[in-house]
Amino acid sequence: NAGVTQTPKFQVLKTGQSMTLQCAQDMNHNSMYWYRQDPGMGLRLIYYSASEGTTDKGEVPNGYNVSRLNKREFSLRLESAAPSQTSVYFCASSMGQGAPRAEAFFGQGTRLTVV
């Protein structure tokens, strides 16, 4: 029972490099999310996709782009990585809008270091 799967689990980038974090869910959820977790900051929402074909900015979208490839997959792209983007990135999914559909299920995270 996979749930939410993120790849890769670890990545080291040089400043200015680009990369895409992949996320897939097998729960037939409508909504998907990308968060970043930094020490002492909790989880902050980067982007989310309420349904296939839509995306919206969260609290900290600068420096990131997203693609909702289909209902299962939601990718996060860093076009030109900066040391400030060193973080742990979590993908999550939920059934959709409103209770009780708002419960989010999380992947295991991607630990990204930008040097």
Next chain:
Amino acid sequence: AQSVTQPDIHITVSEGASLELRCNYSYGATPYLFWYVQSPGQGLQLLLKYFSGDTLVQGIKGFEAEFKRSQSSFNLRKPSVHWSDAAEYFCAVGASNQAGTALIFGKGTTLSVSS
């Protein structure tokens, strides 16, 4: 704007003692409230949730939380803490707009358990 405050950054509790983790939220409408737990190097696991009805909700691993609208609080409790409860705990509120619903997290409380 919606927000979640967890006043305690770090709490240490003796094994077998009771636990209360505080959470205050700011949200204009009826809130959807969640508590998640994160063990080191892991993703987030849902402990419990509140949508409506009985203000005392039961969760997994012996945890419970009480919703108090008058105090804008959703505190997490456990009568007797086990060493395996050492982890980081996050309170979250489901925030909805025309684009969809996303969880807004507090900054977390780290729980240490002493023997």
